[in-house]
Amino acid sequence: MELFPEKxxxxxxxxxxxxxxxYTAPENLYSPARYILSLGGKRIRPSLVLMAAESFGVPLxxxxxxxxxxxxxxxxxxxHDDIMDRAPLRRGHETVHMKWxxxxxxxxxxxxxxxAYELFESYPKDxxxxxxxxxxxxxxxxxxxxxxxxxxxxEEYVPMEQxxxxxxxxxxxxxxxxxxxxxxxxxASTTDVKKMYDFGRxxxxxxxxxxxxxxTFGCEKTFGKRIGGDILExxxxxxxxxxxxxxxxxxxxxxxxxxxxxEEKITAVRTLYRKAEADKAIEKSIAYYTDKALSxxxxxxxxxxxxDTYRRxxxxxxxxxx
Amino acid sequence: MELFPEKxxxxxxxxxxxxxxxYTAPENLYSPARYILSLGGKRIRPSLVLMAAESFGVPLxxxxxxxxxxxxxxxxxxxHDDIMDRAPLRRGHETVHMKWxxxxxxxxxxxxxxxAYELFESYPKDxxxxxxxxxxxxxxxxxxxxxxxxxxxxEEYVPMEQxxxxxxxxxxxxxxxxxxxxxxxxxASTTDVKKMYDFGRxxxxxxxxxxxxxxTFGCEKTFGKRIGGDILExxxxxxxxxxxxxxxxxxxxxxxxxxxxxEEKITAVRTLYRKAEADKAIEKSIAYYTDKALSxxxxxxxxxxxxDTYRRxxxxxxxxxx
Numbered sequence: 001m002e003l004f005p006e007k008x009x010x011x012x013x014x015x016x017x018x019x020x021x022x023y024t025a026p027e028n029l030y031s032p033a034r035y036i037l038s039l040g041g042k043r044i045r046p047s048l049v050l051m052a053a054e055s056f057g058v059p060l061x062x063x064x065x066x067x068x069x070x071x072x073x074x075x076x077x078x079x080h081d082d083i084m085d086r087a088p089l090r091r092g093h094e095t096v097h098m099k100w101x102x103x104x105x106x107x108x109x110x111x112x113x114x115x116a117y118e119l120f121e122s123y124p125k126d127x128x129x130x131x132x133x134x135x136x137x138x139x140x141x142x143x144x145x146x147x148x149x150x151x152x153x154x155e156e157y158v159p160m161e162q163x164x165x166x167x168x169x170x171x172x173x174x175x176x177x178x179x180x181x182x183x184x185x186x187x188a189s190t191t192d193v194k195k196m197y198d199f200g201r202x203x204x205x206x207x208x209x210x211x212x213x214x215x216t217f218g219c220e221k222t223f224g225k226r227i228g229g230d231i232l233e234x235x236x237x238x239x240x241x242x243x244x245x246x247x248x249x250x251x252x253x254x255x256x257x258x259x260x261x262x263e264e265k266i267t268a269v270r271t272l273y274r275k276a277e278a279d280k281a282i283e284k285s286i287a288y289y290t291d292k293a294l295s296x297x298x299x300x301x302x303x304x305x306x307x308d309t310y311r312r313x314x315x316x317x318x319x320x321x322x
Numbered sequence: 323m324e325l326f327p328e329k330x331x332x333x334x335x336x337x338x339x340x341x342x343x344x345y346t347a348p349e350n351l352y353s354p355a356r357y358i359l360s361l362g363g364k365r366i367r368p369s370l371v372l373m374a375a376e377s378f379g380v381p382l383x384x385x386x387x388x389x390x391x392x393x394x395x396x397x398x399x400x401x402h403d404d405i406m407d408r409a410p411l412r413r414g415h416e417t418v419h420m421k422w423x424x425x426x427x428x429x430x431x432x433x434x435x436x437x438a439y440e441l442f443e444s445y446p447k448d449x450x451x452x453x454x455x456x457x458x459x460x461x462x463x464x465x466x467x468x469x470x471x472x473x474x475x476x477e478e479y480v481p482m483e484q485x486x487x488x489x490x491x492x493x494x495x496x497x498x499x500x501x502x503x504x505x506x507x508x509x510a511s512t513t514d515v516k517k518m519y520d521f522g523r524x525x526x527x528x529x530x531x532x533x534x535x536x537x538t539f540g541c542e543k544t545f546g547k548r549i550g551g552d553i554l555e556x557x558x559x560x561x562x563x564x565x566x567x568x569x570x571x572x573x574x575x576x577x578x579x580x581x582x583x584x585e586e587k588i589t590a591v592r593t594l595y596r597k598a599e600a601d602k603a604i605e606k607s608i609a610y611y612t613d614k615a616l617s618x619x620x621x622x623x624x625x626x627x628x629x630d631t632y633r634r635x636x637x638x639x640x641x642x643x644x
Contacts, residue, residue, distance in 0.1 A: 028468040063643040084425040103406040106428060111465040113435055118458045121600040136440045143433040
């Protein structure tokens with residue numbers, strides 16, 4: 001089942017084409033943006049902008065500029081994150097800094113951020129102000145979340161509370177921001193904008209935790225990338241922190257992480273995670289944030305059938321295998 | 323002689339202190355911004371914001387947020403440019419990517435750009451919209467100029483017209499933008515905003531050409547950095563392009579650039595530049611843009627003594643030895 005109606009992806013791809021045409025020279029500055037954006041992805045964030053705007057009665061075409069802005073910003077963050085992570089691949093293709101070089105990836109990312117702000121210019125000044133205000137807040141939190149993530153790499157242990165705060169900032173707030181911005185375009189009240197934001201934040205948390213779960217316990221074929229990546233990178237994920245907190249034999253966990261053979265290491269760590277019931281704990285946490293999202297959905301100022309689309313979305317995002 | 327009244331630098335430093343206090347955690351994200359900004363510099367761009375706003379009757383304290391925004395953006399561009407240029411030093415101190423690392427420099431730069439937009443939020447919505455509109459345009463041109471500069475490194479020759487366009491985008495438009503934004507805050511008409519922008523663009527061009535001149539013909543003691551840097555990096559500056567265009571003996575120029583001893587190379591190239599009268603040509607060009615700036619100043623809607631401060635600024639910027 002698709003997460004969003006097809007008309008959303010059609011509107012998004014059409015608007016992206018317009019965006020590509022708007023910026024051409026210098027070629028070396030703008031072609032990396034075109035490249036990364038054309039690699040696709042689920043287009044969740046721009047779809048959320050459209051969904052919220054539509055729920056508040058705005059025709060899709062009036063929300064596409066903001067939708068594209070959010071997608072361009074998201075892709076800017078991917079370009080810069082990939083440099084920082086030295087990632088060779090993104091969505092199965094070369095990352096920008098590999099296909100071009102680090103300098104190009106830095107500068108193209110920079111200009112993409114500016115373009116996001118430019119795309120908001122098509123809105124009337126009251127909406128423009130509120131949209132940019134929300135966007136500024138969210139964009140800054142995304143950077144702060146990325147910094148926390150990098151800081152955590154140097155730590156042996158990270159308290160769960162801080163880990164949740166990190167994924168909230170790095171991932172969840174942008175989903176919240178996308179819905180909030182769609183709502184602002186739809187003329188929603190401050191209270192309703194907040195409700196939409198909170199729904200997005202909760203599905204964002206459930207979404208990221210599902211990613212953590214699938215990275216260790218998913219099926220390689222359907223997940224589309226190697227299972228066990230987080231274990232090999234010794235990332236302090238929800239699973240690691242829970243296992244560390246729940247086990248009295250912390251030495252066993254340390255030993256498993258020091259195994260050199262990659263497959264053996266993944267299997268050993270996975271077994272310890274199961275033993276510490278980290279898999280059950282993360283499922284419980286996913287259910288917790290999904291429930292919170294469902295409560296938000298129930299309080300939205302829409303007819304029941306519209307609220308239901310939000311409920312279904314919250315459930316689909318965590319039932320995915322991809 | 324100081325370029326700007328002392329009350330400007332006092333207002334700027336005070337506002338920077340407030341800005342440092344506003345952003346604290348994560349420490350690793352925000353301390354590089356504090357570091358680079360506290361290295362000082364001439365504070366030309368924020369001073370231009372204050373100068374324009376004051377000329378249109380706005381109290382300084384109402385223009386400081388925008389002034390700081392421009393300075394923060396300028397320093398963001400320095401942080402990212404220094405990574406791209408692999409520069410070890412900035413204003414005699416370690417660059418951010420050397421003092422911390424490349425990742426920190428990328429991410430801190432990113433968040434500084436967002437902070438610039440956040441700083442504009444203190445303005446009423448009409449002004450906010452126009453300010454962000456102008457800022458978007460200018461910020462994008464700065465990136466495009468930086469891309470052109472990097473593209474030129476791979477070229478054997480660059481036409482003068484393109485070189486001028488590059489320095490206009492990379493340097494001059496931000497000076498124009500600073501004045502335009504100050505004028506917008508002062509409630510200036512579109513025509514007057516344009517005049518201020520043009521004045522800034524012209525002094526920016528004259529300023530950058532003066533930099534090119536001093537880099538080759540300046541006095542090391544007063545200029546504060548090594549003379550001949552552009553020659554050693556084989557930069558296609560105004561001087562190089564003029565010498566290449568004016569000389570029939572292009573082989574001699576190539577030979578001079580292939581000398582291995584650095585001091586010998588600088589002396590040989592400098593002699594050829596003089597022979598081709600590139601020094602006179604750049605002086606003429608500096609005078610041309612200064613004259614254009616003076617004409618802009620004469621057309622400004624201010625009393626004669628205020629217009630005179632702009633005239634004096636245009637002249638001081640090119641008479642400097644620093």
